[in-house]
Amino acid sequence: MSTLHFSERQTRQSRTALEIRNDFPIFERPTARGKRLVYLDSAATSQKPNCVIETLDTYYREYNANIHRGVYEIAALATERFEAARASVARFVNCAPGELVWTKNTTEAINLVAYAWGDANLRAKDVILLTEMEHHSNLVPWQLLARRTGAVLRFIPVDPRGVLVLDDLDRLLDGCKILSLAHVGNTLGTISPLERIIPRAHAAGALVVVDGAQAAPHLSVDVAALGCDFYAFSAHKMLGPTGIGALYGRRALLESMPPFLSGGDMIRTVEYEHATFNDPPWKFEAGTSNVADAIAFGTAIAYLTDVGLAWVREHEKRITRYALQRLAELEPRGLVVYGPKDPERMGGVISFNLADAHAHDVASILDTDGVCIRAGHHCTMPLMQRMGWIATARASFYLYTTEDDVDALAAGLEKAARIFKV
């Protein structure tokens, strides 16, 4: 890695990205082919800083115990840290700890709403409104809910740049009971104008679920200011471990909803024939929770807060602008960039294709040089079909991404262009 060359031409902020990289042990290791790891797939999952890894290690080594029931010292400590992590994550999105339910991930959080709220509240012909750019995790649970209840699905369209078209929003909201949409699209990086959409949905009598999987890691999220009813996100995309995520739900809604999964820990009293349930959020946390990962999620939040979401956003805008510029230089070789192409209106996610080379082939060629990108449909098969794309290559950025990483991407694409003779 040409650190010297790099630091000479970078701003102070980019040097901060270099400093940040020192906290991530994975960047110290070369790839199996002896290359520098150029990780451009943070939209799939982020890398983890030392502090998160150490939190997991410390829990298992020093105070591993089940929570909420044990009377002994390490059980009390585990419970205290577990609930403190909930409080940190709740503060991070500006809600009360009692409004933050631990889930396995964003997908489970959305399923929780679709099953617990949806089954109890939707009737035949009620409208579920989504957008054309949703990840399968914010589409399939609603398809199944529609099948169970007879509700119908509608979609807010996207234009060819992947920007939501809101012209017909009021008509689409007619009869709508619930609107669920991504805060930031995972394929094109489009940022949804929630501040314009949520008030109109509420005026039409619909609840609003926000899939924040691609937003919470990168933007400062304030669920109170947004006014959404539910907000779902995953730890693993924001420096935390896999297997833990969170659902914000408005307190009154969480109280009125029946449980989702049931069993231990979510009950108040149990008799042979019936049971009464715990208060939210525990009502929705049946069985032994993912204690270690929840606590480490809290550590990830502390790390992100320390860096500052405002800095993360500015850094990603800078990297995205630079990447758009480097990719534009490859246009004569047949490179096409999709999406809004405006760093102000998108997250650090860029989808593209190189001439007639399939995205999988491009990703394989980049992989030989240690450059990790995603290729395929990105779990948005209907969007791909809508746009007429078979597959796209996708590079995505985070707080540790440097201009050097983008240069490696551009060099890899030039190599792919040579191999494919385009």
Place this chain on the structure above:
Amino acid sequence: MDDFYRDYILDHYRNPRNFGRLEAPTVTAEDLNPLCGDRIRMDLLVDADGIVRDVRFSGKGCAISQASASMLTQSVIGKSLEEVAKLRKEAVLENVGIGISPTRMKCAMLGLRVLKSAAIGSLAAWPDEE
């Protein structure tokens, strides 16, 4: 991996042999690779003795899946359905002649899986998992 993208692979990718559809196929099968959405359809014309007389494939996907399928079709005519059903992954790997990484094995095997599915009349196992 660079090695894989040899001229003949790119030639089969850009100029696939036996590409298209048969007007009246005796048997046909279609499948996709759920990982990437690559899709291949195989049409076979089979005579009364169970011998493949003509073949067409169609679909969209990466160079590995399309070139593998294209090359496979060149060795099918004259084989019995029984022989087609018994084809193993080596039939593809020998054609392409280059090592395929585990992450791309499904791409290479998609065409063969669909071809074997057409021969047996139901979805065949992934040849690399047999």
